[in-house]
Amino acid sequence: MTGPDSATIRVRLFAGLREAAGWGEQEWSIEQARSPEAVWQQLRLGGDLLTVRIAINHTFAAADQPLQAGDELAFLPPISGG
Protein backbone atom coordinates (compact mmCIF):
# COMPACT_ATOMS: atom_id res chain seq x y z
CA MET A 1 0.00 0.00 0.00
CA THR A 2 2.72 2.48 0.85
CA GLY A 3 5.41 1.36 -1.58
CA PRO A 4 6.96 3.89 -3.94
CA ASP A 5 4.70 2.79 -6.80
CA SER A 6 1.55 3.70 -4.93
CA ALA A 7 2.71 7.20 -3.99
CA THR A 8 0.96 8.80 -6.93
CA ILE A 9 -2.16 10.78 -7.67
CA ARG A 10 -4.26 10.67 -10.82
CA VAL A 11 -4.68 13.95 -12.70
CA ARG A 12 -7.67 14.38 -14.99
CA LEU A 13 -8.50 17.11 -17.50
CA PHE A 14 -11.77 17.70 -19.33
CA ALA A 15 -13.13 19.36 -22.46
CA GLY A 16 -10.99 22.29 -23.68
CA LEU A 17 -8.31 21.71 -21.04
CA ARG A 18 -7.91 18.09 -22.13
CA GLU A 19 -7.44 19.16 -25.72
CA ALA A 20 -5.03 21.94 -24.84
CA ALA A 21 -2.85 19.47 -22.93
CA GLY A 22 -3.25 16.59 -25.40
CA TRP A 23 -4.14 14.08 -22.65
CA GLY A 24 -7.04 13.43 -20.29
CA GLU A 25 -5.55 11.30 -17.56
CA GLN A 26 -2.06 10.89 -16.06
CA GLU A 27 -0.42 9.48 -12.95
CA TRP A 28 1.75 11.98 -11.11
CA SER A 29 4.20 11.34 -8.31
CA ILE A 30 2.95 12.83 -5.05
CA GLU A 31 6.35 14.56 -4.80
CA GLN A 32 5.39 16.71 -7.79
CA ALA A 33 1.78 17.09 -6.77
CA ARG A 34 1.48 18.48 -3.28
CA SER A 35 -1.52 20.68 -4.09
CA PRO A 36 -3.80 21.45 -7.05
CA GLU A 37 -2.08 24.81 -7.62
CA ALA A 38 1.35 23.11 -7.72
CA VAL A 39 0.10 20.72 -10.41
CA TRP A 40 -1.56 23.56 -12.33
CA GLN A 41 1.69 25.54 -12.47
CA GLN A 42 3.54 22.55 -13.89
CA LEU A 43 0.86 21.92 -16.51
CA ARG A 44 1.68 25.26 -18.15
CA LEU A 45 -1.65 25.41 -19.93
CA GLY A 46 -1.82 29.16 -19.62
CA GLY A 47 -4.98 30.79 -18.40
CA ASP A 48 -5.95 31.67 -14.88
CA LEU A 49 -6.63 28.96 -12.33
CA LEU A 50 -9.42 31.22 -11.01
CA THR A 51 -11.46 30.37 -14.12
CA VAL A 52 -11.04 26.64 -13.53
CA ARG A 53 -12.88 24.54 -10.94
CA ILE A 54 -10.92 21.95 -9.00
CA ALA A 55 -12.22 18.60 -7.81
CA ILE A 56 -10.50 16.10 -5.55
CA ASN A 57 -12.06 12.65 -5.44
CA HIS A 58 -15.21 13.92 -7.20
CA THR A 59 -15.75 16.80 -4.74
CA PHE A 60 -15.06 20.50 -5.42
CA ALA A 61 -11.92 21.61 -3.61
CA ALA A 62 -9.70 24.65 -3.04
CA ALA A 63 -6.46 25.23 -4.98
CA ASP A 64 -4.33 24.89 -1.85
CA GLN A 65 -5.93 21.72 -0.47
CA PRO A 66 -3.12 19.23 0.23
CA LEU A 67 -3.14 16.12 -1.94
CA GLN A 68 -2.58 12.59 -0.74
CA ALA A 69 -1.40 9.47 -2.53
CA GLY A 70 -4.30 7.80 -4.29
CA ASP A 71 -6.28 11.03 -4.81
CA GLU A 72 -7.93 11.83 -8.11
CA LEU A 73 -7.43 15.50 -8.97
CA ALA A 74 -9.46 17.05 -11.78
CA PHE A 75 -9.32 20.48 -13.44
CA LEU A 76 -12.74 21.48 -14.75
CA PRO A 77 -13.12 24.27 -17.30
CA PRO A 78 -16.24 26.48 -17.03
CA ILE A 79 -19.30 24.25 -16.73
CA SER A 80 -22.14 24.46 -19.25
CA GLY A 81 -24.82 21.95 -18.38
CA GLY A 82 -28.55 21.80 -19.13
Add this chain to the structure above:
Amino acid sequence: MQHPPHLQIELLSKRFEPLKRLEQWQQQHSNAEPGTAAAEALFIGRVRAQASDGAALTALELEHYPGMTERQLNALATACSQRHGVERCLILHRIGRVLPGEAIVLVAIAADRRGPAQRCCQELLEALKHEAPFWKREWRADGNGQWITGNTPW
Protein backbone atom coordinates in the same frame (compact mmCIF):
# COMPACT_ATOMS: atom_id res chain seq x y z
CA MET B 1 -45.12 14.22 4.81
CA GLN B 2 -41.50 14.70 5.84
CA HIS B 3 -40.15 11.49 4.36
CA PRO B 4 -37.07 11.82 2.14
CA PRO B 5 -37.82 12.99 -1.40
CA HIS B 6 -37.92 10.33 -4.10
CA LEU B 7 -35.16 11.04 -6.65
CA GLN B 8 -34.76 9.58 -10.12
CA ILE B 9 -31.65 10.77 -11.97
CA GLU B 10 -30.33 9.40 -15.25
CA LEU B 11 -27.66 10.29 -17.80
CA LEU B 12 -28.74 9.14 -21.25
CA SER B 13 -26.42 8.53 -24.17
CA LYS B 14 -29.31 8.06 -26.63
CA ARG B 15 -32.17 10.27 -27.75
CA PHE B 16 -35.16 10.26 -25.39
CA GLU B 17 -38.76 11.39 -25.62
CA PRO B 18 -39.41 13.65 -22.62
CA LEU B 19 -43.19 13.32 -22.70
CA LYS B 20 -43.05 9.53 -22.69
CA ARG B 21 -40.56 9.49 -19.86
CA LEU B 22 -42.66 12.00 -17.98
CA GLU B 23 -45.75 9.86 -18.38
CA GLN B 24 -43.94 6.83 -16.98
CA TRP B 25 -42.74 8.86 -14.05
CA GLN B 26 -46.26 10.19 -13.37
CA GLN B 27 -47.72 6.69 -13.54
CA GLN B 28 -45.25 5.27 -11.04
CA HIS B 29 -46.20 8.14 -8.82
CA SER B 30 -49.96 7.81 -9.11
CA ASN B 31 -49.78 4.02 -8.70
CA ALA B 32 -47.65 4.29 -5.61
CA GLU B 33 -49.43 7.13 -3.81
CA PRO B 34 -52.59 8.29 -5.58
CA GLY B 35 -53.77 11.78 -4.68
CA THR B 36 -50.54 13.00 -3.11
CA ALA B 37 -48.23 15.61 -4.63
CA ALA B 38 -51.01 17.37 -6.52
CA ALA B 39 -48.67 19.96 -8.11
CA GLU B 40 -46.09 19.28 -10.80
CA ALA B 41 -43.60 21.62 -12.45
CA LEU B 42 -41.44 20.63 -15.37
CA PHE B 43 -38.79 21.96 -17.68
CA ILE B 44 -37.72 20.51 -21.02
CA GLY B 45 -34.62 21.94 -22.69
CA ARG B 46 -33.84 21.26 -26.35
CA VAL B 47 -30.83 21.92 -28.54
CA ARG B 48 -31.03 25.12 -30.59
CA ALA B 49 -30.41 25.11 -34.33
CA GLN B 50 -27.88 27.95 -33.96
CA ALA B 51 -24.51 28.05 -32.30
CA SER B 52 -23.81 30.84 -29.80
CA ASP B 53 -22.45 33.08 -32.59
CA GLY B 54 -25.54 32.52 -34.76
CA ALA B 55 -23.95 30.02 -37.20
CA ALA B 56 -25.92 26.90 -38.13
CA LEU B 57 -25.35 24.12 -35.60
CA THR B 58 -25.13 20.51 -36.75
CA ALA B 59 -24.82 18.94 -33.30
CA LEU B 60 -24.02 19.63 -29.67
CA GLU B 61 -21.54 17.32 -27.96
CA LEU B 62 -21.89 16.85 -24.22
CA GLU B 63 -18.97 15.70 -22.15
CA HIS B 64 -19.29 14.82 -18.46
CA TYR B 65 -17.14 13.54 -15.61
CA PRO B 66 -18.31 9.98 -14.97
CA GLY B 67 -18.80 9.48 -11.26
CA MET B 68 -18.65 13.13 -10.27
CA THR B 69 -21.50 14.30 -12.50
CA GLU B 70 -23.88 11.68 -11.06
CA ARG B 71 -22.73 12.47 -7.54
CA GLN B 72 -23.21 16.22 -7.99
CA LEU B 73 -26.66 15.81 -9.55
CA ASN B 74 -27.66 13.65 -6.64
CA ALA B 75 -26.35 16.13 -4.08
CA LEU B 76 -28.00 19.12 -5.83
CA ALA B 77 -31.34 17.31 -6.19
CA THR B 78 -31.32 16.14 -2.58
CA ALA B 79 -30.50 19.60 -1.21
CA CYS B 80 -33.01 21.42 -3.42
CA SER B 81 -35.81 18.92 -2.81
CA GLN B 82 -35.34 19.05 0.93
CA ARG B 83 -35.08 22.85 0.99
CA HIS B 84 -38.44 23.18 -0.75
CA GLY B 85 -40.05 20.16 0.90
CA VAL B 86 -41.04 18.52 -2.41
CA GLU B 87 -42.02 14.88 -2.82
CA ARG B 88 -40.44 13.71 -6.05
CA CYS B 89 -37.72 14.81 -8.42
CA LEU B 90 -36.85 13.56 -11.90
CA ILE B 91 -33.72 14.61 -13.81
CA LEU B 92 -32.87 13.20 -17.23
CA HIS B 93 -29.79 14.65 -18.92
CA ARG B 94 -28.27 13.74 -22.25
CA ILE B 95 -24.61 13.03 -22.80
CA GLY B 96 -22.79 12.45 -26.09
CA ARG B 97 -23.90 13.87 -29.43
CA VAL B 98 -27.27 15.65 -29.37
CA LEU B 99 -28.96 17.02 -32.50
CA PRO B 100 -30.88 20.29 -32.91
CA GLY B 101 -34.44 19.88 -31.66
CA GLU B 102 -33.61 16.91 -29.46
CA ALA B 103 -34.25 17.09 -25.74
CA ILE B 104 -31.10 17.67 -23.72
CA VAL B 105 -32.58 17.98 -20.22
CA LEU B 106 -35.82 17.20 -18.42
CA VAL B 107 -36.42 18.32 -14.84
CA ALA B 108 -39.74 17.47 -13.19
CA ILE B 109 -40.82 18.11 -9.62
CA ALA B 110 -43.90 16.89 -7.79
CA ALA B 111 -44.95 18.62 -4.59
CA ASP B 112 -48.01 19.32 -2.53
CA ARG B 113 -48.35 22.90 -3.84
CA ARG B 114 -47.41 24.87 -6.97
CA GLY B 115 -45.02 27.27 -5.19
CA PRO B 116 -42.52 24.69 -3.95
CA ALA B 117 -42.83 22.68 -7.19
CA GLN B 118 -42.06 25.67 -9.44
CA ARG B 119 -39.36 27.15 -7.25
CA CYS B 120 -37.60 23.82 -6.83
CA CYS B 121 -37.76 23.11 -10.57
CA GLN B 122 -36.24 26.48 -11.50
CA GLU B 123 -33.62 26.42 -8.79
CA LEU B 124 -32.52 22.88 -9.55
CA LEU B 125 -32.22 23.65 -13.26
CA GLU B 126 -30.00 26.66 -12.56
CA ALA B 127 -27.96 24.64 -10.06
CA LEU B 128 -27.27 21.82 -12.48
CA LYS B 129 -26.32 24.26 -15.23
CA HIS B 130 -23.63 25.77 -13.05
CA GLU B 131 -22.64 23.11 -10.53
CA ALA B 132 -22.81 19.75 -12.31
CA PRO B 133 -19.78 18.96 -14.51
CA PHE B 134 -21.04 19.04 -18.08
CA TRP B 135 -19.33 20.67 -21.04
CA LYS B 136 -20.86 21.52 -24.41
CA ARG B 137 -19.11 21.64 -27.74
CA GLU B 138 -20.86 23.21 -30.71
CA TRP B 139 -20.30 21.46 -34.02
CA ARG B 140 -20.85 23.53 -37.15
CA ALA B 141 -21.51 22.68 -40.78
CA ASP B 142 -17.87 23.42 -41.71
CA GLY B 143 -16.70 20.66 -39.36
CA ASN B 144 -15.42 23.10 -36.76
CA GLY B 145 -16.11 22.25 -33.10
CA GLN B 146 -15.84 24.82 -30.32
CA TRP B 147 -16.17 24.31 -26.56
CA ILE B 148 -18.62 26.70 -24.93
CA THR B 149 -17.31 28.48 -21.87
CA GLY B 150 -20.25 29.40 -19.70
CA ASN B 151 -24.01 29.33 -19.88
CA THR B 152 -26.62 31.20 -21.87
CA PRO B 153 -28.29 34.04 -19.97
CA TRP B 154 -31.85 33.40 -18.73
